[in-house]
Amino acid sequence: MSDRYLDLVNSGLGRTLAARLGLPRPTPLRRYAVGQPVLDGPALVAGVGDAPLLAVVKPALVRAAVDVVEVGAGPGQATGRLGAVVLDASAARTVSDLEGVRAVLAPALKRLGPCGRVLLLGAAPERLGAPAQAATQRALEGIVRSVAKELRDGATANLLYGAGDGGPALASPLRFFLSARSAYVDGQALRVGPGTEEGAGHGDHPLAGKVAVVTGAARGIGAAIAEVLSRDGAEVICVDIPAAGDSLAAVANRVGGSTLQLDITATDAGELIAAHVARRHGRRLDVMVHNAGITRDKLLVNTDAERWASVLAVNLDAQLRINDVLLDATREGALADGGRVISVSSTSGIAGNRGQASYAASKAGVIGLVQALSAQVAGRGITVNAVAPGFIETEMTARMPIGTREVGRRINSLGQGGSPVDVAEAIAFLAQPDNTGVTGQVLRVCGQSLVGA
Secondary structure: OOOHHHHHHOOHHHHHHHHHHOOOOOOOOOOOOOOOOOOOOOEEEEEOOOOOOHHHHHHHHHHOOOOEEEOOOOHHHOOOOEEEEEEEOOOOOOHHHHHHHHHHHHHHHOOEEEEEEEEEEEEOHHHOOOHHHHHHHHHHHHHHHHHHHHOOOOOEEEEEEEOOOOOHHHHHHHHHHHOHHHOOOOOOEEEEOOOOOOOOOOOOOOOOOOEEEEEOOOOHHHHHHHHHHHHOOOEEEEEEOHHHHHHHHHHHHHHOOEEEEOOOOOOOHHHHHHHHHHHHHOOOEEEEEEOOOOOOOEOHHHOOHHHHHHHHHHHHHHHHHHHHHHOOOOOOOOEEEEEEEEEEOOOHHHHOOOOEHHHHHHHHHHHHHHHHHHHHOHHHOOEEEEEEEOOEOOHHHHOOOHHHHHHHHHOEOOOOOEOHHHHHHHHHHHHOOOOOOOOOOEEEEOOOEOOOO
């Protein structure tokens, strides 16, 4: 659905009117297209203290064809718009070290171009023993979340926490957060654990040769996920209920994939998925995306057992049962070692929402599933993550009352709703084979919504 306010204030007359009346003017976001450069401008790279992660960051940026400039690099590089600011603050250990963060960001933010990126790198606070050290690193979250709310013109600010020898695995998240793939990801802190960079994510088709299953693929976010995974090279199996068969077939035809009409709450759903993978693709599964979900909104006092059970069955219990089957290493068509499991949660699962106790329960349950399962399958090189969308422009949100819809669009740092492709880009990032260090994480795709902030 078109955002008429966004369109208006970015038109010629509307731009003038918004300026005169002091109205907010959200900026149309720069979104990814194949062949697009990572950044629209150079990246200013700096560090606090010995900045150990820069040894990974600089080569990764060079490989991604990003122009790198440094603080004090000379008069020829001292002016002009920046595409990004990347600051390694992982060595900060005292409160006074935070002055180094301010000293770099304060002048650099004035040079940040439209839809620019601010990316801080830190050390996971929970791995630091001294309270002062942990406090200093946790302070980076406050800085990033505040800067994200101060930025204008579609720019974003995010934080990557390294954990252990997280350096080698930083390259894939680094590219995602700097690129237009992360257009609607703002004010987030993501932890990157030990891993290796395998190098598969540098080309335009990082999922080439991979087989992916997407549930709820007939429309909306699910259809966008199927399209983006296919664009990135994956063979996609589109799954949805038989009643959505026509729409499902249309999506599969667009992406050159196959269809599997299936009620995921069926007791044999996992077995049917594995059998389809083996029969149609002749090998194991690489990426499992649990997107299918329903809502049955009612105040809890008015919610009956049947309505309650239906939401939990589709949104949570089905994922648990399907995972049990697909993680059986002896089963033909099951998830391969090094595979990816990605679930769609929601900001409602983080913050709750009036009239959505069942939905919020299911989406919070997904987060618990991801955190526990990721530890169980780490030995096989399998990662398990979730994305938590905020207000996304879909058929469902188009049916909202206009007042509710406008509030949903505006209560985030980017001042607009997201697109289904924004969720799909985050999932495609988590699905990449070289993204080895991100697991057990929940990545919010919400423009830094105030809901759950």
